[in-house]
Amino acid sequence: MRTVTFEVAPGITAIDTFMAGRERYTAAYLLQDEEPTLVETGPTTSVEPVAAGLAALGVGPDDLANIVVTHIHLDHAGGVGRLVPRFPRATVWVQERGAPHLADPTRLVASATRIYGDERMDQLFGPVDPVPAERLRSVADGDRIALRGRDLDVLYTPGHASHHVALVDSETGAVFTGDALGIHVPDLPVLRPATPPPDFDVDLAIDSIERIRSRARSVLLFAHFGPIQEVDRTCDLAERRVQGWAEAVRDALETTEDLEEVVERLVKESARDIETGAESTLDLDRLEQRLELLSSIRMNAMGLMRYWKKRGEREAAEEGTRPVQPS
Numbered sequence: 001m002r003t004v005t006f007e008v009a010p011g012i013t014a015i016d017t018f019m020a021g022r023e024r025y026t027a028a029y030l031l032q033d034e035e036p037t038l039v040e041t042g043p044t045t046s047v048e049p050v051a052a053g054l055a056a057l058g059v060g061p062d063d064l065a066n067i068v069v070t071h072i073h074l075d076h077a078g079g080v081g082r083l084v085p086r087f088p089r090a091t092v093w094v095q096e097r098g099a100p101h102l103a104d105p106t107r108l109v110a111s112a113t114r115i116y117g118d119e120r121m122d123q124l125f126g127p128v129d130p131v132p133a134e135r136l137r138s139v140a141d142g143d144r145i146a147l148r149g150r151d152l153d154v155l156y157t158p159g160h161a162s163h164h165v166a167l168v169d170s171e172t173g174a175v176f177t178g179d180a181l182g183i184h185v186p187d188l189p190v191l192r193p194a195t196p197p198p199d200f201d202v203d204l205a206i207d208s209i210e211r212i213r214s215r216a217r218s219v220l221l222f223a224h225f226g227p228i229q230e231v232d233r234t235c236d237l238a239e240r241r242v243q244g245w246a247e248a249v250r251d252a253l254e255t256t257e258d259l260e261e262v263v264e265r266l267v268k269e270s271a272r273d274i275e276t277g278a279e280s281t282l283d284l285d286r287l288e289q290r291l292e293l294l295s296s297i298r299m300n301a302m303g304l305m306r307y308w309k310k311r312g313e314r315e316a317a318e319e320g321t322r323p324v325q326p327s
Contacts, residue, residue, distance in 0.1 A: 002018070003056045005057060011172070014029055017043075017049055019045060020045050025224060027221075027226055033149050035147045035148050036054075040068075041067060042076070043078035043125040043128075044129070045123075064089065071095065071178055074108070074109075075223075077098075077102065080102060081105070092137065108128065115302070139154045142154065150171040151170040159180060159200065160180055160194050160208075162199045164180060174216070174219045174221055175219075176223075179194040179223060180208045183222075192241065195307070196303045200307050244273075248269040249301060249305060251265070259305070270297060
């Protein structure tokens with residue numbers, strides 16, 4: 001079994017999960033401590049590479065103390081149910097809204113299947129096993145997961161998902177960002193928004209980016225993929241990308257509700273996201289093929305269309321409940 005690990009901050013090592021056999025797409029992170037702690041697991045298709053990575057770092061079946069996930073989407077937490085039997089001492093930590101769906105992943109799997117289809121679900125994620133309820137611990141904003149030599153502070157960062165959290169390492173000030181800042185594949189010159197259905201929210205996403213900015217003292221640790229040192233620049237870029245894609249979809253919805261037409265608008269918007277200087281050598285089709293797995297334009301379009309529809313319904317309802325002003 002091939003393993004790739006590399007240090008990203010003092011006492012923190014990245015493990016390439018080789019999601020669906022692909023290198024440098026999704027990372028798990030080991031906090032080296034008297035109570036070794038794994039942040040993110042990848043899907044079930046990543047269980048063997050993650051277990052092998054832990055073994056290479058000296059963490060055996062009876063050593064791992066904690067598994068923490070930023071959210072329950074399958075590319076981040078789908079493998080938890082298969083890892084738990086291998087590491088019988090590990091406690092699984094997840095945001096309180098996500099905990100019931102790890103204990104019973106039926107609705108989670110059904111939702112993902114509607115987006116990806118059965119064949120791609122099997123290929124990308126594999127089966128999803130439940131986590132025994134007694135192994136689960138729920139966390140909320142402001143909670144602290146105490147290890148021995150360091151702690152993880154929990155930041156509630158919805159937007160990408162209503163149950164999303166970021167995690168701040170007390171020793172280094174590194175922040176595990178999950179998908180709150182979007183998708184960054186190291187050899188591609190883009191930072192792509194991650195705006196999936198069913199509960200993406202633009203305003204909450206921007207607020208979450210600012211919360212992460214305020215707490216990051218050293219490095220941002222992306223699940224997709226790896227460390228980025230430039231905190232302010234990356235947060236600025238993440239906000240611009242989310243706002244740009246949201247505005248493109250809102251403009252499209254003024255003339256159409258056809259998904260394919262909205263996707264076409266976002267294809268044009270995505271071409272503007274390429275960082276300066278890369279246009280002359282970058283194969284745009286190849287770029288999209290690589291990003292399709294993690295944050296496809298179609299999935300983002302679906303999430304943003306749903307956001308604007310829900311927002312419009314909410315504003316209409318609020319307008320209907322306002323008292324009529326006397327003339």
